[in-house]
Structures are given as structure tokens and as C-alpha cells.
Amino acid sequence: MSARILLVEDDPLITGTLTELLADEGYAVDAVRTQRDAAELLGGAAASPYQLVLLDVSLAEGSGFAVCALAKQTHPDLPVIFLTASDDEVSTVTGLTMGADDYIAKPFRPRELLARIQAAIRRSRPMRSRLLRLGAITIDPDSAHVERDGTEIALSALEYRLLLLFARHPGKLITREAMRDALWDEAGAYIEENTLSVYIRRLRNKIEDDPASPQIIETVRGLGYRARA
Structure with missing residues (x-):
């Protein structure tokens, strides 16, 4: 089964590019634009349907930080990667302090983004049972x-x-x-x-x-x- 990613991004161009890129790599993507839409998808299930959240810091409606906080509160092991402006050091530090697992600067390099996504998902997987x-x-x-x-x-x-x-x-x-x-x-x-x-x-x-x-x-x-x- 392919990994499912929640993409929270309000720029249609970036959303389209990322969705196509991730789909080509075998990922299933649910894309939403607002904090409210992300909260509905993240807060309703005991077990997260996602293996990763790819999250823009700046949303037209709501805050990427709030989405990260909710994701970590409801699903502590769910990895979150922030998308940030290349010169926005404050947002990067804030996101990591809140529990984000990684960040990548815009404009991003596709192969680097994919490598970071794969690494975050791999780290989040539970260790093989030793029973x-x-x-x-x-x-x-x-x-x-x-x-x-x-x-x-x-x-x-x-x-x-x-x-x-x-x-x-x-x-x-x-x-x-x-x-x-x-x-x-x-x-x-x-x-x-x-x-x-x-x-x-x-x-x-x-x-x-x-x-x-x-x-x-x-x-x-x-x-x-x-x-x-």
C-alpha cells in the first residue's frame, strides 16, 4: 500500500506541482488549502490515515503552525515537514521547536524534497517487533x-x-x-x-x-x- 500524504498548501500552482510529483512517486495525496480543512482530516480518527503532513507555514486562512500543533497533539508519531520561504529563518526555527520533523525551503528541488519525505516516513515507522x-x-x-x-x-x-x-x-x-x-x-x-x-x-x-x-x-x-x- 502506498503512503498517503496530507498536503496543506494554498498556492494552486505549488499544490498542482507537488501533487503530480508525489503521485509519480507512488504517493497518494490529499490536498487542502486551509487550517480548518486540515483540522477536519487530522482530528477525526484515532489512527492517522496519513504517513506524513507536508505543510506550508503561511496559509491564507489560518496558520501552518496551528496545523502542526494539532497534528502532533492528535498523532504524535505523524511526521510533519514544513515548506518555508528560503529566507524565513524565524519560521523554520519556530516550526522545528513545535515538533516539526523537517523543513524545506521554497523554491524546492524535487529530488531533495522526495528524499526528505522518504527519510521522514522511514524514521516514523515502528521498529520491527522483537517478540x-x-x-x-x-x-x-x-x-x-x-x-x-x-x-x-x-x-x-x-x-x-x-x-x-x-x-x-x-x-x-x-x-x-x-x-x-x-x-x-x-x-x-x-x-x-x-x-x-x-x-x-x-x-x-x-x-x-x-x-x-x-x-x-x-x-x-x-x-x-x-x-x-
Whole structure:
């Protein structure tokens, strides 16, 4: 799906030029001329329908600064690029102080404008999820949060580290020795053979539908364990 851009510009010539330029690059453009029209498009939805706002500082009706303030208030992650006169340093500084992500001076160079738009949209995209999954189990390594079908699972520190070890190596055999070494490094204390068996059993009791017939963490007899990919 192409990115959608809200263009707020009251000069018909510039609007036409920008709309054509952006459309040629695959962007969908909604062009409006006034602060009021921009506010109607920005303020009505919980999630912004736009990936960027391209905004003239000077509008015949209203203020570009007011549009920027509304955009950042309703959709804080929505990037805003100001179009400013080449000698209007005050407006540029004011816009950036208000939270605008970038500015470009008129008359603008088309390729530079496109590059700045692409960079702003790219920066605004959320980071790729780092969530790990084992069957119905979801692990967030950033917060150490574990849940099953939306319900949080409380794990001890060693149980969590054990689960994380499996989640990071799905489908691979992990020997008991390798598991003890990994947990020893993390916990700072040696993990005995019997202690490891206890933690495996406790973990299965918390994450398996039927701990007696585990489907997430399988036993590979005589070798170790394997998490189903």
C-alpha cells in the first residue's frame, strides 16, 4: 500500500506541482488549502490515515503552525515537514521547536524534497517487533513479559531464561550440558543436573496444556530437549 500524504498548501500552482510529483512517486495525496480543512482530516480518527503532513507555514486562512500543533497533539508519531520561504529563518526555527520533523525551503528541488519525505516516513515507522513465539507462548525480550493467548504467565528468573533459550533456538537440540552452561552464565551459580530437571518440569507446568505430554518443549531422550519450531 502506498503512503498517503496530507498536503496543506494554498498556492494552486505549488499544490498542482507537488501533487503530480508525489503521485509519480507512488504517493497518494490529499490536498487542502486551509487550517480548518486540515483540522477536519487530522482530528477525526484515532489512527492517522496519513504517513506524513507536508505543510506550508503561511496559509491564507489560518496558520501552518496551528496545523502542526494539532497534528502532533492528535498523532504524535505523524511526521510533519514544513515548506518555508528560503529566507524565513524565524519560521523554520519556530516550526522545528513545535515538533516539526523537517523543513524545506521554497523554491524546492524535487529530488531533495522526495528524499526528505522518504527519510521522514522511514524514521516514523515502528521498529520491527522483537517478540519471540513458541506455539501459543509470546515472549517480549525487552520487557521480559511472557503470555499465553493474551494471559500473562509469571515465571521465575531461571524459568524465564530457560524459556528464552528455547525460544531463540526453535527446532534445535539443546543438550542438558549446554543448558546448564547457559543458565550458569546468566545466574552466576552452577546448575546441577537434578536442579535443571526441576526447572524444566516447572516451566512445562506453566506453559504446556498437558505437562505430562509436552507439545512445546520436547524431550530428546539421552540427548536433551528441543522446542518445536
